[in-house]
Amino acid sequence: MDGKNISLTPAEWSVMECLWERSPMTGRELTDALRERCGWSRSTTLTLLGRMEAKGAVAGDMSGGKKSFRPLVGRDEIAMKETEDFLGRVYNGSLSLLVSSFTQKQPLSKKEIDELYDILKKMEEDRDA
Amino acid sequence: MDGKNISLTPAEWSVMECLWERSPMTGRELTDALRERCGWSRSTTLTLLGRMEAKGAVAGDMSGGKKSFRPLVGRDEIAMKETEDFLGRVYNGSLSLLVSSFTQKQPLSKKEIDELYDILKKMEEDRDA
DNA sequence: CCCTTTTGTTTACATCTGTAATCAAATTAT
DNA sequence: ATAATTTGATTACAGATGTAAACAAAAGGG
Numbered sequence: 001m002d003g004k005n006i007s008l009t010p011a012e013w014s015v016m017e018c019l020w021e022r023s024p025m026t027g028r029e030l031t032d033a034l035r036e037r038c039g040w041s042r043s044t045t046l047t048l049l050g051r052m053e054a055k056g057a058v059a060g061d062m063s064g065g066k067k068s069f070r071p072l073v074g075r076d077e078i079a080m081k082e083t084e085d086f087l088g089r090v091y092n093g094s095l096s097l098l099v100s101s102f103t104q105k106q107p108l109s110k111k112e113i114d115e116l117y118d119i120l121k122k123m124e125e126d127r128d129a
Numbered sequence: 130m131d132g133k134n135i136s137l138t139p140a141e142w143s144v145m146e147c148l149w150e151r152s153p154m155t156g157r158e159l160t161d162a163l164r165e166r167c168g169w170s171r172s173t174t175l176t177l178l179g180r181m182e183a184k185g186a187v188a189g190d191m192s193g194g195k196k197s198f199r200p201l202v203g204r205d206e207i208a209m210k211e212t213e214d215f216l217g218r219v220y221n222g223s224l225s226l227l228v229s230s231f232t233q234k235q236p237l238s239k240k241e242i243d244e245l246y247d248i249l250k251k252m253e254e255d256r257d258a
Numbered sequence: 259c260c261c262t263t264t265t266g267t268t269t270a271c272a273t274c275t276g277t278a279a280t281c282a283a284a285t286t287a288t
Numbered sequence: 289a290t291a292a293t294t295t296g297a298t299t300a301c302a303g304a305t306g307t308a309a310a311c312a313a314a315a316g317g318g
């Protein structure tokens with residue numbers, strides 16, 4: 001029963017983005033940052049943090065008057081989980097189907113094409129090794 | 130104000146999957162299909178259909194006693210929209226970031242690698258043309 | 259030490275989602 | 289024609305989500 005099975009709502013993503021950039025942050029710092037980025041009131045941010053603490057997405061360390069928060073899940077970790085969900089639901093689990101569908105509407109920049117080639121090449125090297 | 134700005138919940142996706150496979154379908158056919166696939170009661174399916182009709186995802190044609198439904202949005206259309214949302218939220222809008230992140234955990238099958246190469250090659254041809 | 263500000267915690271509430279039960283009109287069978 | 293079944297529509301209700309006000313304890317200023 002580890003805490004891997006956490007999923008985040010869009011609003012919770014915004015909170016995590018802050019904490020993934022820098023952590024720990026005090027409640028004050030977070031309310032300021034999110035008032036700025038999302039226009040949220042203090043209450044909103046703190047309510048979100050409470051819920052996220054309850055479900056194990058963040059840890060709140062209350063020491064010395066002020067409470068500070070740090071993430072308990074890595075960005076990669078949950079990005080992965082959400083990606084799997086999404087791919088399964090929308091593209092039947094097929095990454096190449098996603099790519100082909102996406103590129104039919106939005107042509108990729110040269111930079112992205114190059115990056116994708118690099119990824120594929122590297123993967124083949126690993127496979128052959 | 131066309132109906133493009135529709136997003137589907139996971140449950141609603143299941144309904145659409147049926148209608149994208151074959152359409153139109155009567156309420157009866159849909160309740161049967163979704164009882165089978167998802168274990169839903171008749172009420173559940175019809176409630177979903179009602180909501181989806183209200184938000185313009187499907188059209189219900191009531192003619193000759195029985196009501197039948199057909200999709201008003203294409204699968205590609207909303208797959209695209211959801212993909213953009215997802216990429217923006219999780220991968221900062223970058224497709225290559227998604228691919229690289231994904232492949233670090235789940236190595237792709239040879240088939241998928243080949244498909245991806247094909248997609249890239251085709252895209253370059255289009256670009257050069 | 260009192261008054262003000264900051265903080266942490268509780269409570270609130272509308273909307274959305276999943277999941278149905280119920281009810282009433284229409285259809286079908288006997 | 290009447291009873292049984294099917295069907296469309298309405299109502300229900302709990303849990304998730306977005307968004308915040310209220311309240312109370314703590315900290316800081318004078």
